[in-house]
Amino acid sequence: MNINANEYVTSLQRKACELRLEVVDMISNSDIRSGHFGGSLSAAEIVTALYWHVMRVDPGNPAWEGRDRLVLSKGHAVPVVYAALAHKGYFDRKILRSYREKGSILQGHPDCLKTPGLDTSSGSLGQGLSLALGMALGARQSGLDYQVYALLSDGETQEGMVWEAAMAASHHKVSNLTVVVDNNGLQVDGPVQEIMNIEPLEDKFRAFGWNCLTVDGHDISSLLAAFEVRKSRRDRPFAIIAKTVKGKGVSFMENDIKWHCCGIDEELCGKAMAQLEKIRRSA
Amino acid sequence: MENLRDVFMNELIAYAATEKRIVVLDPDVGEATRTWNFGERYPDRFYEFGIAEQNTFGVASGLASTGCIVFASTFAVFASLRAAEMIRTSICYPKRNVKVIGGYAGISNGKDGATHQSLEDIAIMRSFANLVVLAVSDPVIARKVVALVSEYTGPVYIRMEYEPLPAVHPESLKFQIGKGYVVRKGRDLTIASYGTALHRALAGAATLKAEGIEAEVLDFPTLKPFDKATLLESVARTGALVTLEDHNLIGGLKSIAGECLLEAGMATRYLGLGIADIYTESGKTEELRSLYGIDAAAVAGAARELVKGGK
Structure with missing residues (x-):
């Protein structure tokens, strides 16, 4: 990789840090002062790669028919998507601190009728892949050539509906649909492998007729490489399993289910922001 | 006397000739709901999903978000119960342009017994905000409902009992949403x-x-x-x-x-x-x-x- 490419990757890595800072800031400074930290922080690089490298979108025209679409099936991680949408210019950054407040356009889970840039409402786990499949088939109906991305949590693959959709996507030879699994290994009640083991996940997707590969979900160049592979293999639906750390970037949140969704006091907020700021500077 | 399902589907097939946005989804009840007939006429606008109602109605939401008018049919009991949350959260909440056809409603599927009869669908569906709830009473309504719901943008539940019945309403009926x-x-x-x-x-x-x-x-x-x-x-x-x-x-x-x-x-x-x-x-x-x-x-x-x- 040449120097320019390195700079590009570094700029995206820095962007992911900025999104993390926004996540902690919006949750900590809203009137509600609580929200989904862990799964938002784990998805920062994935969301950055999608919005700043992979997806063809137009923040000035959120309803553009030819846009690529993202279904945030793990709807609880919406703080990191709100941060991305604000940074892309879909709405004013100042609105971020109204997350989960009464009257806000930023609901606790995605509401596409309220938030510009969201392609669907979501939040009830397990449904998003079906919605994304419908959008992907929509391209076939309209003759447009957009791509559809679905960001799933690992825990939600325990929902049977995910596999109904996975089966249907390959049956209908849907080649413009890509799943990214934020494989942070934790769900509300504990480690995924203890609550209900989903492994071997890659084999499962393959058995359902998908192409699949596993990458480091915090390494921008690995993610970009995975999306390059996806581009070159358009014969079937594609799943990227992104290995991540829940709560990534904040030492006391990492790999701790307590930080799936909770409140935060000023002291811890300050500590989290300082840690993330330090990472951003060193990126 | 034509069965209401045939009247409905024949009209949908005719109407879809000019309304190209119509797409039909089927979770393995294509013979019973007559969606097969639609699929035969418009293979590019018909999707089979197998015995998977949850996915069918999730897909319906996604397709509708891209501008399609989606008709998704299954038995009323499965639409209102198995797919209830998909209809509520993924279709009604974001106001997707999906027409949910609940076939064999009530005890019109007598022989199959309680598992296939639908005695709760109205109670469930009318509690979903943004959802229009319709019920087909005769061949005139079965035919006119096609244009009515296609011209209305938003989610609709259509309760259908599959029986051959004579017309009661006059052909001149001005069938409107919200009117008795x-x-x-x-x-x-x-x-x-x-x-x-x-x-x-x-x-x-x-x-x-x-x-x-x-x-x-x-x-x-x-x-x-x-x-x-x-x-x-x-x-x-x-x-x-x-x-x-x-x-x-x-x-x-x-x-x-x-x-x-x-x-x-x-x-x-x-x-x-x-x-x-x-x-x-x-x-x-x-x-x-x-x-x-x-x-x-x-x-x-x-x-x-x-x-x-x-x-």
Whole structure:
């Protein structure tokens, strides 16, 4: 990789840090002062790669028919998507601190009728892949050539509906649909492998007729490489399993289910922001 | 007499020739719901999903978000129960342009028994915000409902009982969302129904006529938003109400009418005929309707009781 490419990757890595800072800031400074930290922080690089490298979108025209679409099936991680949408210019950054407040356009889970840039409402786990499949088939109906991305949590693959959709996507030879699994290994009640083991996940997707590969979900160049592979293999639906750390970037949140969704006091907020700021500077 | 499902699907096939946005989804009930016929005519606008209602209605939401008018059909019991959350959260909440067809509603699928009969769908569907709830009563409604829901942008539930029935409404009917219709004029009591119960309401009214009782018969092809004015105006004149439905007595028309009357401060003699909060059994549909007291004889009996009680 040449120097320019390195700079590009570094700029995206820095962007992911900025999104993390926004996540902690919006949750900590809203009137509600609580929200989904862990799964938002784990998805920062994935969301950055999608919005700043992979997806063809137009923040000035959120309803553009030819846009690529993202279904945030793990709807609880919406703080990191709100941060991305604000940074892309879909709405004013100042609105971020109204997350989960009464009257806000930023609901606790995605509401596409309220938030510009969201392609669907979501939040009830397990449904998003079906919605994304419908959008992907929509391209076939309209003759447009957009791509559809679905960001799933690992825990939600325990929902049977995910596999109904996975089966249907390959049956209908849907080649413009890509799943990214934020494989942070934790769900509300504990480690995924203890609550209900989903492994071997890659084999499962393959058995359902998908192409699949596993990458480091915090390494921008690995993610970009995975999306390059996806581009070159358009014969079937594609799943990227992104290995991540829940709560990534904040030492006391990492790999701790307590930080799936909770409140935060000023002291811890300050500590989290300082840690993330330090990472951003060193990126 | 054509079966309502054939009338509906033939019209949908005809209408889709000019309305190119229509797409039809099927979770392995294509023969029963007649969506196969659509798929045969428009293979590029028909998707089969196998025995997977949750995915079918999730896909419906996604397709509708791209500008398609999506008709997704299954049995009413599976649409309203298995796919309930997908319809609520992924279709109604974001106001997707999906038309949910609930076939074999009520006990119109008599032989298959309780697992395949749908006695809760109205109660469930009318509690979903943003959802229009319709019920098809005759071939005229079955045909006109296609253009009506296609021209309306937003989620609609269409309750269908698959039976061959004669037309009741005139061809000239101006079928509108949110409107109830006086099908027979009468002065002594009001009989209100939806779906194919209309035919039994009318048969009951014919029996009553021979006894000198003139029943007014109302059809409510829209359960939500409900036409309160038509119901209240009729009941204010007749002073008595019988509701008839192939549905649990909880949450259907008996409940809707009761809410209307109470809100209007109208104390009316009032009997609800429906399934009395039980699980039904297998049998011929007509036999079952007699067994559960929702046939024409039951309508006449309830009417007599009310009218005599009031006189």
